[in-house]
Amino acid sequence: MRQFVRSSRFLGLAADLQGSETDRARLLVRLALAFAGAVTIGAILFAILSLIGIMPSSLVATTIPIILIVVIIAGATAMAVRMGSNELATSVFLYGTLVFVAALNYMAGGITGPAIIGYSFPIVAAGMFGRSGDVVRLFILGIIFYLIAAIGEASGLIVPLNITDGTIRLISFAIFLVASTGLIGYLALIWSSSTARFVAQREAQAEELFRTNQRLMEKNIQQVELGSDLAQSASELLSSSHEQAGGATQQASAVSEVSTTIEELGSTARQIALAAEQVAEASQRTLENLSEGQDAVDRSIQAMDRIRSRMQDVSARVLNLGERSQQIGEIIDLINDLSDETHLLALNAAIEAAGAGEHGRRFAVVAAEVKSLANRALAAAKEVKGVIAEIQKATNSAVLAAEEGGKEVERGVELAHSAGEVMNEIVMVAERTAQSGSEISLATAQQQSASEQVVETMREIADVARRTAAGARQVQDSAQRLTAIANRLHGLSATDSGQRR
Amino acid sequence: MIVLISTATRRYAIRRDDLTSMQVVATDQDLASLSTAERPAIPIDLGALLDPADRSAPGRKHGLVVPLRRRPIVFLVERVEQSIEQATIRPLPTLISGCLRDIWAIGVLDFDDQLIILLDLRAVARSSMAQRPVATR
Amino acid sequence: MTSADGVHAHERPSLNGTNSTTSIHGTNALDVLLIRVEHELYAIPSSSVREVARYRTITPVPGAPRSLPGIISQRGTILAVVDLRLTLDLGLADVTRASRLVIVSHQEIDMALLVDAVLDLASIPGDQIELVPAALDPARARFLSGIVQIDGEPMALLDLGELINSLREWS
Numbered sequence: 076m077r078q079f080v081r082s083s084r085f086l087g088l089a090a091d092l093q094g095s096e097t098d099r100a101r102l103l104v105r106l107a108l109a110f111a112g113a114v115t116i117g118a119i120l121f122a123i124l125s126l127i128g129i130m131p132s133s134l135v136a137t138t139i140p141i142i143l144i145v146v147i148i149a150g151a152t153a154m155a156v157r158m159g160s161n162e163l164a165t166s167v168f169l170y171g172t173l174v175f176v177a178a179l180n181y182m183a184g185g186i187t188g189p190a191i192i193g194y195s196f197p198i199v200a201a202g203m204f205g206r207s208g209d210v211v212r213l214f215i216l217g218i219i220f221y222l223i224a225a226i227g228e229a230s231g232l233i234v235p236l237n238i239t240d241g242t243i244r245l246i247s248f249a250i251f252l253v254a255s256t257g258l259i260g261y262l263a264l265i266w267s268s269s270t271a272r273f274v275a276q277r278e279a280q281a282e283e284l285f286r287t288n289q290r291l292m293e294k295n296i297q298q299v300e301l302g303s304d305l306a307q308s309a310s311e312l313l314s315s316s317h318e319q320a321g322g323a324t325q326q327a328s329a330v331s332e333v334s335t336t337i338e339e340l341g342s343t344a345r346q347i348a349l350a351a352e353q354v355a356e357a358s359q360r361t362l363e364n365l366s367e368g369q370d371a372v373d374r375s376i377q378a379m380d381r382i383r384s385r386m387q388d389v390s391a392r393v394l395n396l397g398e399r400s401q402q403i404g405e406i407i408d409l410i411n412d413l414s415d416e417t418h419l420l421a422l423n424a425a426i427e428a429a430g431a432g433e434h435g436r437r438f439a440v441v442a443a444e445v446k447s448l449a450n451r452a453l454a455a456a457k458e459v460k461g462v463i464a465e466i467q468k469a470t471n472s473a474v475l476a477a478e479e480g481g482k483e484v485e486r487g488v489e490l491a492h493s494a495g496e497v498m499n500e501i502v503m504v505a506e507r508t509a510q511s512g513s514e515i516s517l518a519t520a521q522q523q524s525a526s527e528q529v530v531e532t533m534r535e536i537a538d539v540a541r542r543t544a545a546g547a548r549q550v551q552d553s554a555q556r557l558t559a560i561a562n563r564l565h566g567l568s569a570t571d572s573g574q575r576r
Numbered sequence: 577m578i579v580l581i582s583t584a585t586r587r588y589a590i591r592r593d594d595l596t597s598m599q600v601v602a603t604d605q606d607l608a609s610l611s612t613a614e615r616p617a618i619p620i621d622l623g624a625l626l627d628p629a630d631r632s633a634p635g636r637k638h639g640l641v642v643p644l645r646r647r648p649i650v651f652l653v654e655r656v657e658q659s660i661e662q663a664t665i666r667p668l669p670t671l672i673s674g675c676l677r678d679i680w681a682i683g684v685l686d687f688d689d690q691l692i693i694l695l696d697l698r699a700v701a702r703s704s705m706a707q708r709p710v711a712t713r
Numbered sequence: 714m715t716s717a718d719g720v721h722a723h724e725r726p727s728l729n730g731t732n733s734t735t736s737i738h739g740t741n742a743l744d745v746l747l748i749r750v751e752h753e754l755y756a757i758p759s760s761s762v763r764e765v766a767r768y769r770t771i772t773p774v775p776g777a778p779r780s781l782p783g784i785i786s787q788r789g790t791i792l793a794v795v796d797l798r799l800t801l802d803l804g805l806a807d808v809t810r811a812s813r814l815v816i817v818s819h820q821e822i823d824m825a826l827l828v829d830a831v832l833d834l835a836s837i838p839g840d841q842i843e844l845v846p847a848a849l850d851p852a853r854a855r856f857l858s859g860i861v862q863i864d865g866e867p868m869a870l871l872d873l874g875e876l877i878n879s880l881r882e883w884s
Contacts, residue, residue: 411810415767422765425834429744429759586773626775668774669784669793671824675880676776684772684784684791691772691786 099204100156100164102269106200107168109261111149114175115142117254121247129246134237137182144175165204173197173213177220184244185235186225189251194221199259203266358509365502372495379488386481393477396470403463410456417449578663578685580692581640581653583623584632587692589663589685594642594697598656601639607650610639615647620704622651626680626695642701649701660687665694678703741839747832747868748815751803754868756837756861757826761817761873765831768812781880785825787816796827800876801853819873837861842870855879 118138125134148171155164176193183190194217201209227233239247424442577592601607601619610617619639623630637652665683667673673681680703683694745756746765766787771794773783780799784791794814798805806829814825842859849857856879858872 415810419765419767422831422834426746426759426762426764429834627773666791669791669824671793671795671822671877671880672774672777672781672784675778675781675882676774677778678776680776681774686786686791691784691791693772693774695775 096161098269098273100161102265103161103164103168103204104153104156105265106262107149107152110168110172110196110258111145113254113258114145117250118142120250124246130243131237131239137236141179141182144178148172148175165206166209169197169201169204169206169209169213170216172200173216173220176217177224180220180224180235181233182236183251184238184247185228185233186221188235188238189244189248191221192251192255196255196258196262200262203262352512352515354508354512356512358505358512361505362502362509365498365505369495369498369502372491372498376488376491376495379484379491383481383484383488386477386484390477390481393470393474396473399470403467407460407463410459414449414453414456417445417452421446421449578660578665578694580657580660580687581622581638582655582657583626583630583653585630586623586627587657587690588622588626589660589665589683589687589692589694590640590697591694592659595640596643596648597641599639599641600636601650601652602636606639610641610648610650617641617648617650618705619650619652622653622700625651625700625704640697642697644701644705646705649704651697651700660685663687743837743839743842743870745835745837745870746815747835747863748797748813748826748828749830749832750797750801750828751806753801753803754832754863754866755797755828756835756868756870757815757817757873758870759834761819762815763818763823764816766814766816766825768808768814768827771827778880782827785814787814787825790823792816792823792825794825794827795876795880798827798829800879801856817873819877822877824877835863837863845869 118141122138124130152164152168179190428439638656640651642649680700681693682696685692744759746759771783811830813831816825845857857869859870
């Protein structure tokens with residue numbers, strides 16, 4: 076909000092508000108001047124008319140005070156505006172004009188004179204300037220002034236000046252009317268144009284305010300979003316640094332795991348070697364069992380094949396029967412056709428007979444014979460049809476059964492074949508396993524013999540070393556004895572020589 | 577001269593004199609070749625026009641060109657079978673000819689142990705201009 | 714396809730003895746051909762019946778009304794086929810083995826009536842022919858010239874003239 080107030084835009088708006096006050100004051104001054112001007116012109120006009128002789132001559136005298144009063148009112152209003160108090164100025168103008176109108180009424184013909192029209196002006200002006208209180212007050216005051224004048228004139232206490240009648244009166248009424256309505260019209264005009272300007276200004280200002288508000292709101296939203304982005308980035312950094320820390324720890328533990336695993340691998344390798352030996356033994360045993368199973372499967376496959384070929388024979392024969400049955404069906408159709416035709420023949424014969432009168436009677440006998448023939452043929456055909464239908468049914472079920480049987484056999488053969496295949500696979504696996512097992516045993520055995528050889532060699536080397544050591548000691552002993560003997564020899568020779576002299 | 581034609585499920589007989597030409601209609605080109613700028617040709621599936629159940633699949637057709645004042649009508653049929661020089665046309669039974677909605681069938685041909693309806697293709701062309709069914713080619 | 718029995722037994726009753734029907738003067742018995750259309754029985758005056766034939770393929774005529782499925786050739790004559798099932802506004806069952814074409818001639822006009830079965834010839838005593846009840850649907854009643862009871866079953870007499878008139882109204 077502080078931002079808002081400091082913004083230069085806002086200051087401008089505030090200035091505008093003050094500007095509208097200035098506008099009003101200008102309006103008031105203009106109105107006051109117009110008022111003064113209108114009255115002055117009117118008064119001078121009346122003066123001229125009176126000098127000419129149309130109006131009563133006493134009018135001239137009243138012109139001056141009238142002009143004076145309005146000038147005072149206008150001046151006072153302008154001064155009040157200059158001093159800066161528009162309220163005071165408006166009041167001065169409104170009440171001043173009211174008093175002026177009251178005075179004018181006295182000076183221009185009284186309560187039946189043309190000046191009474193003027194009472195409307197201050198009231199309307201007050202309404203225009205928004206002084207609702209003053210509107211009421213001016214209205215009441217106006218009525219009071221009028222009543223006082225009326226009572227005064229009725230009782231003879233007040234005698235208004237310049238009472239006219241007839242055409243002159245009409246002229247004066249006309250002039251007053253023009254002046255008053257012109258003034259009020261002018262007032263309305265300047266007020267409406269000022270109001271229009273005012274409204275346009277306000278609208279522009281409202282637009283500005285709205286736009287400024289929008290921009291500020293957007294900035295706020297952006298700031299909020301920015302803030303949340305930052306927060307999100309911060310939390311991401313934190314979680315990734317956690318991960319890194321975790322990763323480092325994991326690395327450390329992974330390294331130690333690897334070392335442990337390597338040790339375990341060593342022991343596992345020894346275990347595998349043991350297991351391989353066991354597998355080799357097991358697969359050997361399996362191989363022996365399997366060869367028995369395979370024989371059994373081969374035998375059952377052969378049996379199935381024999382059944383299948385027998386079934387195919389049966390199916391072929393049954394199929395043959397089926398085709399025959401089809402032919403029989405066609406024969407039945409033929410029989411049906413014939414019996415239909417025969418029946419129709421008999422019927423048509425009867426129709427002819429019925430229409431042929433006398434001659435028809437003999438023909439009718441023939442027709443009756445044909446009819447009974449048709450009936451017998453029909454009956455016979457029905458019997459044949461019945462029998463054939465039975466045969467067809469039996470044949471169809473035989474065909475069906477044969478098909479079913481064939482299918483069963485097929486399925487059995489398939490099963491046996493797949494059993495055989497499964498067996499083969501197992502055999503292959505067993506052989507491969509046996510082979511791998513024996514390879515591992517062989518390798519292990521080779522390793523063992525190699526290490527044994529190494530041990531042997533070491534022992535031999537130790538033996539040689541020992542023998543060498545033993546030999547060396549003997550030599551040493553021998554050398555010592557020789558040395559001793561040599562010494563003794565030396566000693567003897569010395570003594571000998573000592574003795575001989 | 578009478579010409580026998582076959583649609584998807586039927587056979588009909590037509591008068592050669594009703595046509596300006598008979599030709600193969602297999603592509604848009606073929607149809608366009610029968611049109612001019614002022615007188616575009618209109619293709620109509622004859623079988624479907626006479627019996628909505630007798631509609632043929634799109635493909636190569638034979639066209640029978642009937643000239644009307646404003647434009648040529650091309651009646652599409654499956655095959656033009658043969659022409660018959662001397663044909664015995666018998667009239668339709670009065671019971672039927674008296675209650676036909678449009679006088680398109682004008683006689684019967686007894687051919688191959690089959691009754692074949694003889695059509696007045698010009699009358700068919702004129703009526704079909706009033707309401708045009710969709711054509712397949 | 715073969716249906717073992719396409720025709721029910723009761724539709725092949727024995728023909729009457731022809732003694733009482735040959736004389737056309739003196740007795741007021743009416744000889745009729747009994748036919749079945751859908752589930753209803755009708756009688757056609759046998760004097761109008763030329764022949765009864767089996768169903769065969771009908772050649773349709775473009776532009777003909779639905780009750781005239783087309784034309785057939787019978788012994789060299791071309792006949793219009795009138796589908797009685799459609800004319801009498803009954804249902805439309807499939808054509809079966811038992812369907813028949815009854816070739817009739819009425820006032821010089823020949824036509825073939827397509828029916829679901831032909832039963833037999835019969836002779837109806839004239840005094841048993843009753844008027845068509847007023848309650849009957851007028852669209853159908855126009856084709857009937859009377860009602861008669863045969864074995865307790867009501868049977869309507871077909872008026873061939875009205876049939877032909879109704880077809881003429883189509884043009």
